[in-house]
Amino acid sequence: MSSRTGPLDHFHAVILAGGRGTRFWPQSRARRPKQFLNVLGPESLLQQTLARLGPIAPPERTWILTNQRLRKLVLDQLPGIPRRQVIAEPLQRNTAAAIALAARLLEQQDPDAVMGVFPSDHVIAKPATFQRVLRRGAKAALQGNLVTLGIKPRWPETGYGYIEFPADTPARSATPRPVVRFREKPRPAAARRYLKAGNYYWNSGMFLWQARTILRLIERFLPATADALSKLPPLGSRQFSASLRRHYPACDNISIDYGVLERTSDMVALPCPDFGWNDVGSWEAVYQLLPKDKRGNVLRSRTQVLSAGGNYVDSDKLVALVGVQDLIVVDTPDALLIARRQDSQQVADLVKALEAGGLTDLL
Amino acid sequence: MSSRTGPLDHFHAVILAGGRGTRFWPQSRARRPKQFLNVLGPESLLQQTLARLGPIAPPERTWILTNQRLRKLVLDQLPGIPRRQVIAEPLQRNTAAAIALAARLLEQQDPDAVMGVFPSDHVIAKPATFQRVLRRGAKAALQGNLVTLGIKPRWPETGYGYIEFPADTPARSATPRPVVRFREKPRPAAARRYLKAGNYYWNSGMFLWQARTILRLIERFLPATADALSKLPPLGSRQFSASLRRHYPACDNISIDYGVLERTSDMVALPCPDFGWNDVGSWEAVYQLLPKDKRGNVLRSRTQVLSAGGNYVDSDKLVALVGVQDLIVVDTPDALLIARRQDSQQVADLVKALEAGGLTDLL
Numbered sequence: 001m002s003s004r005t006g007p008l009d010h011f012h013a014v015i016l017a018g019g020r021g022t023r024f025w026p027q028s029r030a031r032r033p034k035q036f037l038n039v040l041g042p043e044s045l046l047q048q049t050l051a052r053l054g055p056i057a058p059p060e061r062t063w064i065l066t067n068q069r070l071r072k073l074v075l076d077q078l079p080g081i082p083r084r085q086v087i088a089e090p091l092q093r094n095t096a097a098a099i100a101l102a103a104r105l106l107e108q109q110d111p112d113a114v115m116g117v118f119p120s121d122h123v124i125a126k127p128a129t130f131q132r133v134l135r136r137g138a139k140a141a142l143q144g145n146l147v148t149l150g151i152k153p154r155w156p157e158t159g160y161g162y163i164e165f166p167a168d169t170p171a172r173s174a175t176p177r178p179v180v181r182f183r184e185k186p187r188p189a190a191a192r193r194y195l196k197a198g199n200y201y202w203n204s205g206m207f208l209w210q211a212r213t214i215l216r217l218i219e220r221f222l223p224a225t226a227d228a229l230s231k232l233p234p235l236g237s238r239q240f241s242a243s244l245r246r247h248y249p250a251c252d253n254i255s256i257d258y259g260v261l262e263r264t265s266d267m268v269a270l271p272c273p274d275f276g277w278n279d280v281g282s283w284e285a286v287y288q289l290l291p292k293d294k295r296g297n298v299l300r301s302r303t304q305v306l307s308a309g310g311n312y313v314d315s316d317k318l319v320a321l322v323g324v325q326d327l328i329v330v331d332t333p334d335a336l337l338i339a340r341r342q343d344s345q346q347v348a349d350l351v352k353a354l355e356a357g358g359l360t361d362l363l
Numbered sequence: 364m365s366s367r368t369g370p371l372d373h374f375h376a377v378i379l380a381g382g383r384g385t386r387f388w389p390q391s392r393a394r395r396p397k398q399f400l401n402v403l404g405p406e407s408l409l410q411q412t413l414a415r416l417g418p419i420a421p422p423e424r425t426w427i428l429t430n431q432r433l434r435k436l437v438l439d440q441l442p443g444i445p446r447r448q449v450i451a452e453p454l455q456r457n458t459a460a461a462i463a464l465a466a467r468l469l470e471q472q473d474p475d476a477v478m479g480v481f482p483s484d485h486v487i488a489k490p491a492t493f494q495r496v497l498r499r500g501a502k503a504a505l506q507g508n509l510v511t512l513g514i515k516p517r518w519p520e521t522g523y524g525y526i527e528f529p530a531d532t533p534a535r536s537a538t539p540r541p542v543v544r545f546r547e548k549p550r551p552a553a554a555r556r557y558l559k560a561g562n563y564y565w566n567s568g569m570f571l572w573q574a575r576t577i578l579r580l581i582e583r584f585l586p587a588t589a590d591a592l593s594k595l596p597p598l599g600s601r602q603f604s605a606s607l608r609r610h611y612p613a614c615d616n617i618s619i620d621y622g623v624l625e626r627t628s629d630m631v632a633l634p635c636p637d638f639g640w641n642d643v644g645s646w647e648a649v650y651q652l653l654p655k656d657k658r659g660n661v662l663r664s665r666t667q668v669l670s671a672g673g674n675y676v677d678s679d680k681l682v683a684l685v686g687v688q689d690l691i692v693v694d695t696p697d698a699l700l701i702a703r704r705q706d707s708q709q710v711a712d713l714v715k716a717l718e719a720g721g722l723t724d725l726l
Contacts, residue, residue, distance in 0.1 A: 025683075026683070304713055304716055304717055304720070304722070306706075306709055306712060306713050306716065307706070307709075315699060317696070317697050317698055317699055318697065318698045318699070318722070318725055319698075319699045319700075319701065320388075320389070320698065320699070320700045320701070320702075320713050320717075321701050321702070322700070322701070322702035322703065322706045322707075322709050322710060322713055323702060323703035323705070323706035323709070324690065324701055324702065324703055327687065327701065329699075329701060331694075331699060333680070334680050334681065335680055335681045335682075335683065336678060336680055336681070336682045336683070336692075336694060336699070337682075337683045337685070338682065338683070338684050338685070338687055338690065338692060338701065339683075339684070339685035339686060339687065340685065340686035340687055342686070343669075343670070343685045343686035344685075346669055346670075346685050346686070347685060349669060350667055350669050350683050350685055353667055353669065354667055354683075357667070359667070359681070362681055
């Protein structure tokens with residue numbers, strides 16, 4: 001172990017990798033959700049997440065929260081992470097339970113643990129800037145703060161939540177500030193107002209805090225969760241998995257935002273410079289993030305194009321486009337999606353409809 | 364053989380089955396063109412053609428003109444036709460050469476032969492009406508006429524050629540009339556004028572005449588073709604195929620319309636009642652001919668549809684449509700076509716582009 005001390009000595013990265021990502025159907029399936037897909041390069045979003053956290057948290061301080069169905073895929077994609085640090089939830093709960101579980105395990109290992117909580121399915125185009133931000137955030141967390149990362153908005157996005165800072169927040173401040181309020185995904189007019197006002201930042205869903213700080217708040221706001229997890233034996237013990245299966249279902253099924261963060265006045269947020277963050281919330285986002293040909297097509301297959309532009313095409317076979325504009329075309333061995341780009345959020349509804357129709361082989 | 368005599372006793376059906384039908388790519392391929400596809404029912408267009416000619420011409424008087432690559436497919440699809448009557452052109456010539464060849468072979472068999480020439484890739488929804496028309500046409504042909512079938516137009520189609528009759532042609536006359544002129548595919552305004560005028564009929568591309576009548580005209584207008592074919596030994600002889608390979612290339616590469624019919628003033632046409640004829644010239648035509656769901660979709664695969672209408676979808680896999688309108692989607696194991704319905708004629712250009720690009724495995 002290194003003998004130097006610094007804000008990252010007790011820093012643990014906790015990556016949430018249990019989500020479904022249905023908006024990426026038909027590539028994302030229950031057995032292979034969005035975070036495991038290579039939609040933006042040769043590595044999966046999960047592998048990219050690990051790679052950019054590597055300089056901040058070594059493997060022995062990196063934890064993956066996932067579920068039983070996906071654990072093997074996580075181990076396959078992240079062979080460098082110790083197996084016991086890939087924790088499978090025995091059933092689907094929301095983020096509060098997963099974060100509480102991680103906090104508890106970390107606190108047992110290291111009472112001074114600072115944890116950073118990261119989604120596994122976002123992209124960050126400028127990892128060096130991101131890593132600088134994390135060092136500042138970890139320092140603030142070490143001082144007992146509950147820190148969320150706010151991202152300076154680049155356009156009036158209506159697909160993200162926003163963090164409202166006090167009106168006097170300087171444009172590029174990088175010190176934590178109190179959060180006035182979390183704002184839900186806004187309508188277009190509000191999003192434009194937020195952008196213009198300057199004190200509204202995108203809510204990245206990335207958090208930093210000490211394990212003990214968040215555990216104290218979970219005890220206060222989600223006592224059932226705290227109580228259920230208090231019954232678990234230490235991680236290494238032989239009874240751990242069985243005990244988790246027994247007690248985890250008693251945890252509250254609620255997000256950390258609703259369950260804790262919006263109920264405390266102690267939140268601060270770090271107004272971050274643009275580090276190229278994108279939550280990749282739909283095929284439209286993938287289209288926007290990738291280079292295009294001169295007609296605005298993103299073509300990830302052999303193609304023959306006649307007067308067609310603005311399309312996203314991914315297939316193993318030759319795809320011929322004639323006259324079509326602004327489509328998402330995603331072809332897989334057993335299902336083919338053709339959607340208007342502007343409707344790509346509705347792919348989630350489509351998956352619900354497949355589910356309702358009992359087409360479980362395609363989910 | 365029957366002892367009764369009638370206009371059909373010497374009638375032979377000649378089916379032209381050598382075309383490529385590139386507008387039906389990616390289902391139509393060089394090895395399996397349009398006429399062999401089941402785009403409109405359980406039987407191929409070729410099989411449907413034979414079935415509706417059956418009551419008019421028995422197998423021993425039915426001839427199929429095709430090419431060497433397709434001959435086996437014809438024999439497979441039409442097992443009832445004597446093998447020697449399935450003639451393979453040794454190389455691609457246009458319709459004049461194929462018709463001249465058929466006429467020569469028929470005349471050798473039966474000097475009084477009347478031949479009906481039929482495309483193999485059209486549909487006729489009312490075969491009984493069609494068969495009545497053929498009996499009348501055969502009678503006119505037996506009297507030495509060159510008869511083409513004109514179809515009473517039902518809408519101002521711009522994709523068909525037209526036959527102009529004398530202005531006084533009664534609306535539903537069924538006796539042959541002289542042809543004033545053949546008209547090329549018209550612009551929309553002209554098509555509307557033709558429809559209103561009443562003496563313009565769709566040119567079906569179906570002809571009836573005595574073999575000797577057309578041969579006389581071929582000698583006059585296409586002497587190279589007549590000369591080349593005069594060198595062939597009788598069909599049954601051992602040298603026939605080799606001789607055809609040697610002499611057929613010398614035939615003129617021209618359509619019967621340009622090569623003969625538009626150069627003689629002897630043409631008559633039979634103004635036919637609507638027998639549900641359609642030349643099925645594009646995916647759009649297939650879309651129009653098939654039943655639709657309440658959103659106007661023709662869905663020939665498992666599908667999940669969200670706010671999508673007016674689409675034609677054919678695939679072996681589940682196809683999910685979100686928001687898209689008026690598309691042609693044709694999925695095959697190695698190629699996927701997505702075209703605007705209104706652009707479906709351009710699929711032929713697409714195939715040319717694939718050809719130019721050297722993607723011969725997909726043609």
